[in-house]
Amino acid sequence: MLTLLKTHFGFDQFRPGQEAIIQNVLDNKDAFVIMPTGGGKSLCYQLPALKLAGLTLVVSPLIALMKDQVDALKANGIAAEFINSTLSYNEIERMQADARTGRIKLLYIAPERLASPAFQNFLKTLAVSLIAIDEAHCISEWGHDFRPDYRNLIMLRQNFPQVPTIALTATATEKVREDIITQLNLQKAKIFLASFNRPNLTYVVRPKRNAFDGLLSILEKHKNSSVIIYCFSRKNTENLSADLRAEGFSALPYHAGLDNLARKQTQEKFIRDELRIIVATIAFGMGIDKPDVRLIVHYDLPKTIEGYYQETGRAGRDNLPSECVLFYSFGDTKKHYFFIDQITDNVERESADRKLKQVVEFCELDSCRREFLLSYFGEHNPPAPPLGKGGDTEDLSDSSPSLPRRGLGGGNGCAGCDICLTPKEEFDATIIAQKILSAVIRTGQRFGANYVIKVLKGSAGQKIRERGHENLSVYGIARDHSEDELKSIIKMLIAKKLLVKSADEYQILSLASAGKKFLQLREKIILSKPKSDELRAVKTMEELEYDQALFEKLRQLRKQIADELGVPPFVIFGDVALRQMAYYFPQSQENFSRVSGVGEEKLARFGKVFISQIAGYAREHGLSEKNIPVRRSSAERGVKREGSTYEETKKYFLQKLPIEEIAEKRGLAPSTITGHLEKLILAGEKLDIDYLKPPADRFEKIKKAFHESGGLTLSPVREILGEEYSYDELRFARIFL
Ligand code: ADP
Ligand code: ZN
Secondary structure, X not given: OHHHHHHHHOOOOOOOOHHXXXXXXXXXXXXXXXXXXXXXXXXXHHHHHHHOOOEEEXXXXXXXXXXXXXXXXXXXXXXXXXXXXXXXXHHHHHXXXXXXXXXXXXXXXXXXXXXXXXXXXXXXXXXXEEEEEOOHHHHOOOOOOOOHHXXXXXXXXXXXXXXXXXXXXXXXXXXXXXXXXXXXXOOOOEEEEOOOOOOOEEEEEEEOOOHHHHHHHHHHHOOOOEEEEEEOOHHHHHHXXXXXXXXXXXXXXXXXXXXXXXXXXXXXXXXXXXXXXXEEEOOOOOOOOOOOEEEEEEOOOOOOHHHHHHHHOOOOOOOOOEEEEEEEOHHHHHHHHHHHOOOOOHHHHHHHXXXXXXXXXXXXXXOOHHHHHHHHOOOOOOOOOOOXXXXXEEXXXXXOOOOOOOOOOOOOOOOOEHHHHOOEEEEEOHHHHHHHHHHHHHOOOOOEHHHHHHHHHOOOOHHHHHOOHHHOOOOOOOOOOOHHHHHHHHHHHHHOOOEEEOOOOOOEEEEOHHHHHHHHOOOOOEEEEEOOOOOOOOOOOOOOOOOHHHHHHHHHHHHHHHHHHOOOHHHHOOHHHHHHHHHHOOOOHHHHOOOOOOOHHHHHHHHHHHHHHHHHHHHHHOOOOXXXXXXXXXXXXXXXXXXXXXXXXXXXXXXXXXXXXXXXXXXXXXXXHHHHHHHHHHOOOOOOXXXXXXXXXXHXXXXXXXXXXXXXXXXXXXXXXXXXXXXXXXXXXXXXX
């Protein structure tokens, strides 16, 4: 599979989880994959599809995306097609014929197709090896994107009871996950749950003051890259995009009020890198699948944490560092309450209210924002046990050696949110803490933080006068502290368990026993605060110091080729690939082929033009080519290690000795030697082993049996062939397959 991965997709390694999921699919078992956006879900069915004997049927909800997905596969030299309502009758006929003859490996279909009995009959004529259900949450009414057409999938499951199904989603809520399992009857499926941590995203919340200036400086920082800005209302998107255009940015609004054509054009331009910024209402979403969005801005407050996570999730799908900035003002909640108050259903209204409060809590955090998001989705450190129901569950959360680690709870926090990135300094908070605790006591432990702060600051409120609180000794004793400062210290005192906040909506403060002790024993307390009020420019993660000018040139070349072929630019090469080219300046076929995302097809089709562009630039600027390191899998490293047992065995294969003889010479069992051979071949050793090939008739039989079994596992093949064939022989033949 690793060879196929490099040949077709140009990647050297699997992402966390992919290998286990693919193995499960090849073993003919159902799988339910929950992985955040950008995790690499598509590969989990696209790669097996290449290996399986029959057709892989992919159900996908978004007609607009289907063509891009299929184009991307074709650019990798993979036989893929789609059938949806955008095709003419004749085209559909042709696709159907191609599917029947087995010319197509992956067929994408829209769910509404399945409602037609004629289409169902057509499907029955196909040799289907795998059913992949993308965006599986669309089947659930509990989700944010319910599509009634997805209910048709139940029929698909019934019509192909023997065909394994892989359902995939990035849905974070448990309710929806469970609903998917029930609806699709995936009780026996193995569940693969990946961590929802997005290590390449940096989360930042900024106060919404001079927001437009703030926005401009952020856009400046993300020169030339794609950006999505979310606003509260249609009007906001129109205004903001006009303001941005006036500043010379390429920006357009996107919302449900625009007609279909305008929306489609905007989307298309964005995907084709002809439009840099989309200013959208939060209703905008699923239609976009652009891997290189570098910045997501929430210009207004999101409604729910789920929504926020979903929207920020559109940044950095290609795993390159990307930023998510939210402009927060508490005043924004009013706009939301206006709508929440109109909800007539009590349960629904209260739920909306609770969700909004959680967003506010997120914005006002003094602790790691990533940690908050992850624990919101039930992921703790260490990760929580995954879903209880269904079959086996595999937790993929901690198997990410290839990702830059952005763990939690380390010395520097997650190193990927404004809180953790802001340098802190300690200060003696003894006096101010005493003042705050005293104010809580003097006002009778009956009020929330805002009121206590008013008293401390000596505000002239009517309520304060009515209650006679302006006569208290604590009235006005903290005038020299800002409101924000007091708020933040109160939060820290709660965190330190000196104060308690009631869990109801009033959030009343009272003293915890440690707080009483603190006052009585006149204890000292040290707290930490941000070093300066201004958030230091958030630095992005370690990246390749690539040549920006060459990168731009390559981008233009990519765009030009993409336009000629009528596909989005990322179908040609992703940003990861371009950055590598602009860092290593690869000029030989060999070196160029090591670039991430360069498989055989792309090397053949685009290698020459890109290499000549790189070579020209390198010559002009006196730059020399650097070797791109080949990343080896651990298996490979084992095999290549000098003096290893494999090296030893390899010598004999080079001498073309039969297995038995090698086994004898090495004092090992023949099956061990076969194992060595397997490892050597998988590690890419080019050995001439034709002399070992089993007799043609037996080999043909075995080959047929493997195809029939639809996988590469030995036992099903043995079952087909019977005792007459030993495991060793099958294993041996498999090497040649
Ligand atoms: P998802 O559907 O989970 O959001 P995708 O399947 O779109 O994610 O993959 C996200 C990005 O990661 C794509 O650009 C894809 O090419 C890339 N990708 C997937 N698997 C690998 C891999 N093993 N190595 C490198 N890049 C990968
Ligand atoms: Zn953090």
